[in-house]
Amino acid sequence: MRNQRLLSGFALCFSLLIVAVTTACSSHRRTATAQYLYATIPETGLIVVYALSSSGNSEPVATIKEHPPDKPIDVSVDGAGEVFVANENGNVRAYGGPNFHYELIHTIEGPHTGIEHPTAIVTNVDGTFYIADAGGPNDKPHVEWFPAGQNGNVFPNRVISGPHTGITTPRGLALDGSGRLFVTDQATNRLLVFGPDDTGDASPLLVLNGLRSPERVFVDQDLNIFVSNRGDDSISTFFMTGPQSWSPNATIRDVRMRQPTGVAADQSGRLAVAATGGIFFFSPASGGEFAPSGELRGRFPMNPSGIFIH
Numbered sequence: 037m038r039n040q041r042l043l044s045g046f047a048l049c050f051s052l053l054i055v056a057v058t059t060a061c062s063s064h065r066r067t068a069t070a071q072y073l074y075a076t077i078p079e080t081g082l083i084v085v086y087a088l089s090s091s092g093n094s095e096p097v098a099t100i101k102e103h104p105p106d107k108p109i110d111v112s113v114d115g116a117g118e119v120f121v122a123n124e125n126g127n128v129r130a131y132g133g134p135n136f137h138y139e140l141i142h143t144i145e146g147p148h149t150g151i152e153h154p155t156a157i158v159t160n161v162d163g164t165f166y167i168a169d170a171g172g173p174n175d176k177p178h179v180e181w182f183p184a185g186q187n188g189n190v191f192p193n194r195v196i197s198g199p200h201t202g203i204t205t206p207r208g209l210a211l212d213g214s215g216r217l218f219v220t221d222q223a224t225n226r227l228l229v230f231g232p233d234d235t236g237d238a239s240p241l242l243v244l245n246g247l248r249s250p251e252r253v254f255v256d257q258d259l260n261i262f263v264s265n266r267g268d269d270s271i272s273t274f275f276m277t278g279p280q281s282w283s284p285n286a287t288i289r290d291v292r293m294r295q296p297t298g299v300a301a302d303q304s305g306r307l308a309v310a311a312t313g314g315i316f317f318f319s320p321a322s323g324g325e326f327a328p329s330g331e332l333r334g335r336f337p338m339n340p341s342g343i344f345i346h
Contacts, residue, residue, distance in 0.1 A: 070087075070088075071088050071302055071303060071345050071346060072085050072086065072087060072088065072097065072345070072346060073085070073086045073088055073090070073300075073308060073315070073332075073343060073344075073345050074111045074113060074119060074343065074344045074345075074346065075111070075298070075310060075315065075340040075341075075342070075343045075344075076108035076109060076110060076111045076121065076298075076340060076341050076342045076343075077108070077336060077337070077338065077339065077340055078107050078108060078109055078124065078339075078341050079337055079339060080336055080337060081101060081102045081103065081106060081107065081108065082099055082100065082101055082102070082108070082336060083099065083102070083108055083111055083119065083121055083131075084096040084098075084100075084334065084336065085097050085098040085099070085100075085136060086332060086334075088302055088345070090332050091330050091331060091332055092331070092332070092333060093333055093334060093335050094332065094334065095335065096334070097136055098136035098137075098138065100119065100121070100131055100138050102121070102123065102129070105125045106123040106125060106127070106129070107123055107124040107125050108121045108122070108123055108124075108341070108342075109122050109123065109124040109154060109155065109156075109341050109342060110122045110154070110155070110156045110157045110252075110298070110341060110342030111157070111342045111343070111344050112157050112158050112159040112165065112342075112344050113159065113344055113346035114160065114161060114162070114163045114165075114184075115160075115161030115162065115163070116132070116163065117132065117346070118130050118131065118132040118141065118159075118163065119131045119132070119138060120157055120165055121157070122154040122155075122156065122157035122167060122342075123154065124153065124154060124155075126145065126151050126152050126153065126154070127143060127144060127145035127149075127151060127154075128142075128143070128144040128145070128151065128154070128157065128165075128167060129142065129143050129144075130142035130143075142185070142187045143187060143188070144186050144187065144188070145188070145189065146188065146189025146190075147174070147189065148189045148190060148191045149180075149189060149190060149191070149192065150169065150175055150178065150180055150191075150195065151167060151169060151180070152169055152170070152171060152172035152173075152174060152175060153169060153170040153171065153172055154168065154169050154170075155168045155169065155170050155206055155207050155208075156168040156206065156207060156208050156209040156252065156342070157209065157342075158209040158210055158211050160211060160215070162184055163184030163185065164181065164182065164183050164184050165181070165182055166179055166180065166181050166182075166209050166211070166217060167179065167182070167192075168206035168207065168208070168209050168219065169206070170205065170206070175197075176198075177204055177205060177206055178196060178197035178203065178206075179195070179196040179197070179203060179206055179209070179217070179219060179230075180192035180194065180195050180196075181193055181194040181195075181196075181235075194233075194234075195235065195236070196217075196230060196235060196236070196238060197236075198236065198237025198238075199237065200237045200238065200239045201228070201237060201238060201239070201240065202221060202224065202226065202228050202239075202240055202243065203219060203221060203228065204221055204223050204224055205221055205222040205223040205224075206219050206220070206221060206222075207220045207221070207222045207250060207251050208220035208250065208251055208252035208253040208263070208264075209253065210253045210254050210255045210261075211255070212255045212259055213257070213259075214232065215232030216229055216230065216231060216232060216241070217229070217230040217231075217232070217234070218253050218255055218261065219240075219253075220247070220250040220251065220252065220253045220263060221250070222249055222250055222251070225245065225246070225247045225248060225249065225250065225267075226243055226244065226245055226247060226250075227243070227244040227247060227250065227253060227261070227263060228240040228242075228243055229241050229242040229243070229244075229280075241280055242280050242281070242282075244261075244274060244282060246272075246284065247263055247265055247267075247272055248265040248266075248267030248268045248270070248272075249265060249266045249267030250263050250264065250266075250267075250272075251263075251264040251265070251266050251296065251297045251298075252264050252297055252298050252299050252310075252342065253299070254299045254300050254301060256301045256305065258276070259276040259282075260273060260274065260275050260276065260285070261273065261274040261282055262301065262307060263299070264296040264297055264298070264299045264309065264310075265296070266295055266296065266297075268289075269289065269293055269294055269295065269296060269311075270287050270288060270296070271287065271288040271289075271296060271299060271307070271309060271318075272284065272287055273285040273286050273287070273288065288307070288309075288318055290316065290327060290328055292311075292313070292328070292331075293309060293316050293328070294311055294312045294313070295311055296309050296310065296311040297310045297311065297340070297341050297342065298310035298340060298341060298342045298343035299343070300343050300344055300345045301320075301345065302345050304320070305320035306318070306319060306320060306329070307319075307320070308343055308345065310340035310341065310342070311340075313333065313338060313339065314331055314332055314333035314334065314340070315331070315332040315333075315338070315340060315343065316328040316330075316331055316332075317329050317331070317332075
């Protein structure tokens, strides 16, 4: 009888251990797949981080405060969770740290960088990144590529610029899984697509027309393209029809979505759009005059410029 009780007790303890391990692993999986929304607020110098379930006047889970003259215009996050911020006044700053306790870890700034008036940034999972720049007295409008781990007054490894590129007023950047680069050009109302290794005065692989003063661009895992249009307060969508071809799909509009800028989608395909007054969410099947499925206005003055979901 005593041996039976011991065996029963052992079986119970083993069962509880299995439950505990299973629960812990399940919790770890939820944490590993959790996504967060990052947004730049130029007028307050903030980068705010929200849980994707946030709505209304929700509090951010973290904030990064930059100091004048820095003015954060766009944000992107690499595979390690480092936050890259393009500042309109002419630099890139990267922040890292565990559990949303961010510290400054890199600054790319100075005449050698070619960064004068950045308009957009996008990182790859490995920490390499592209910067779109409006140019200035010292340079023409261009897009630059920097390798990972850069710091200080460093030269870019590649620069895309020149009459054949079609880059005149770059406003948004995106990457797809193969490393192709997507660039919105505002003055020409076009989306330019470049190869992963293009440099110099390279002609784009593809040009998509018919945009209306485009701002930012996002490419999802299914290679659908989303472009924000300030010209008519809309989001243009394109679906892939071939290895290097896309066709226009639905156009998303809503009377509350004024001057849209940043655009991104989460793992479920739900679309987030930064606009005057907050961030608006749309279901994957949205099209036409379609009310958003949710809104995030935050407790700060919320006129976000760039957004990124990671």
